[in-house]
Amino acid sequence: MHDIKMIRETPEVFDAAMTRRGLGALSSQVLALDAARREVISRSEAALADRNAASKQVGAAKASGDEAEFERLRALVAEKKAEIAALEEEARQADAALNDMLMSLPNLIHADVPDGADESENVELRRWGSPREFGFAAKEHYEIAGAAAGLDFETAAKLSGARFVMLTGGVARLHRALAQFMLDLHTEQHGLAEVNAPVMVREEMMYGTGQLPKFGEDSYRTTEGQWLIPTSEVTLTNIVNGMTVDEGYLPRRYAAHSLCFRSEAGSAGRDTAGMLRQHQFEKVEMVSVTHPDASMEEHERMTGCAEAVLQALELPYRTVVLCTGDLGFGMIKTHDIEVWLPGQGTYREISSVSVAGAFQARRMNARFKPEGGGKPEFVHTLNGSGLAVGRCLIAVLENGQEEDGSVTLPAALHGHLGGKTRLDPTGALV
Template identity: 75%
Template sequence: MHDIRTIRDNPAAFDAALSRRGIDAMSSEILALDEARRAKILAAETAQAEANKAAKEVGAAKGRGDDAEFERLRTLVAEKKAQIAALNDEAKAQDAALTDLLMRVPNLPADDVPQGADEEDNVEIHRFGKPPSFSFDPKEHYDIPGIRPGMDFETAAKLSGSRFVLLSGAVARLHRALAQFMLDVHVEEHGLTETITPVLVREEMMYGTGQLPKFGEDSYQTTNGWWLIPTAEVTLTNIVNGLTLDESYLPRRYVAHTQCFRSEAGSAGRDTSGMLRQHQFEKVEMVSITKPEDSAAEHQRMTKCAEAILEKLEIPYRTVILCTGDLGAGMRKTHDIEVWLPGQNTYREIASVSVAGDYQARRMNARFKPEAGGKPQFVHTLNGSGLAVGRTLIAVVENGQQEDGSVDLPAVLHPYLRGKTRITAEGALI
């Protein structure tokens, strides 16, 4: 959410930043609502002062036996009370409307985010490894003979419908090993605090990280009002919801492995084959809470944490900075990490690492007290995939596939698989 005072002070700069996202100027609409709200508050305060003055005069009129003046003043006080109540109700309604409007306005892009219309205008900033060359035509993950027995879409469709998968045997074990490996690296090498969070949250938590009010159709809500998390960003970031922290408490760095749930609204026809785009999936999520002056460096650090997972798995990837037209609504800047998928002969997104600035903190009212004193300041929040487990599994099996239908597995995973190194063409882990 945006600071109304910043918009008042420099509406032109606010509109210029929004225009980089292709959004028409909004400051006039916002400031008109703000002015109307402030006018109602001022009118209520004026009426309250008049009521207070009249109330003091009521006793004086009664004391000197001026019954007519006494009745006039008593009536005036009653009228002012009704007027004040009406003005306060109107101001409250306008305040709610202003808050709702500010909640819907996307974050302002950082100055160094490249201008662009869509993903074609994203800018590559780093590349690791070279796509492997095969003496055969590489298959997509669901067509690799050794993977097919453990990746059952038909049974999942019977159980739940489209965009679900049932993993079993060697594939299920590989999926579990990947999640464990990611957590161990982030905790033991990157210093993140492992956290187990709920996957059902209250509505205000979804508002806190920006999934609501604008993007409710992208998530699932239960009949009693809980929301299923689309990512552990929601739970991990909201740990500091409503808190004022000591500066010495920062930075806080969390990691969690959770189930995630997305309706995939608006993605009809995209990635319908395989498990690239699912309604239910698992992800290892990183979240950092920092001081404002530290968030840029933290963004770079978190990006390296995510990249390290793929480097240890020896999987080629590239990192891009998202342009203004591809940037998520709640973020100031995002690095996407795209992994090489031989079956599609292209790079596909496997992680997004983003800095929100104080946008989420204002929605959550999350602050810290500077050690040097002064007013509490809003924290900065960052989040990133570390990584999406299913997509990492896809990358591992597609890059490790062999001509006979077997899959060679990365050496770093062997200890997590009790020394097993391959999935045979028949689907056995050996």
């Protein structure tokens, strides 16, 4: 959510950001709503002052025996009371209109973000590792014999419909091992605090991180009004919802492994083969809550945490910075990490690491008290996948595939698999 004071004082900055977002100059529309709201509040305050003045005079008129003046003032008080009630409702509606507009507009954009129309204009920052050269035609994950034995799309479709998968046997254990490996790495080496949080949240929590109101169709809502989380960014970030903490409390760094649910609205026909794009999936999510002065440095640190997972698993990847046309609604800057998938012969996103600035904190009313005193300020929030577990499973299967249908597994996972090093062509860990 945007700071209306900033828009009043520097409308040109706001307009420049919205123009980079492709929306054009919008400050005049926002400030018109703000002016209407302030004008009706002013009228309401004037009416309240008139009522209070008349109320004080009623007693004096009664005491003096001036019955006509007494009745006039009493009628005036009643008239002002009705006027105030009407103006307060008008002010409530004007405030709601301004709030709705501020809620619906995307975040500002960091100066480092490149301009561009879409993902084709994202800018590569670096690459790590070299794609393996196969002596045979590399297959996609669902075509590899050892993997296909543990990927049951048919039963999942019977149970739940399209875009679900049931993992069995060695593949299921490998998936579990990946999540445990990621959590261990982040908690033991990267200093993140592990959290096991609910996967259903109240509606205001979805507003807090920006999934609502704009992206309601992308998520699932229960009949009781709660929402299934699209990512544990929602739960972890909202830990500080409504809080004012001491500056020394910052930074807070969290990690959680959770189920995630997305309707994939608008993605019909995309990545329908295999398990690349599912309605239900698992992620290890990282969230940081920081001092505003530290958020960009924290962004780089979190990106390194996500990259470290892929390096440990010996999976080639590249890191890109998203251009303006591909940048998420609530973020000022995002790094995407794309892992090499030999079956597709391309890099595919496995993590997005983003900084939201004060955008989410303002929606959540999350602040900190400066150590030197002064007015509380909004914290900055960041989030990133560390990593998407299902996509990491795909990458491990495709990069480790052998011609006989078996899969050689990364050494970093052997300890999480009871010393097993391979997935044989039947899907068993050996």
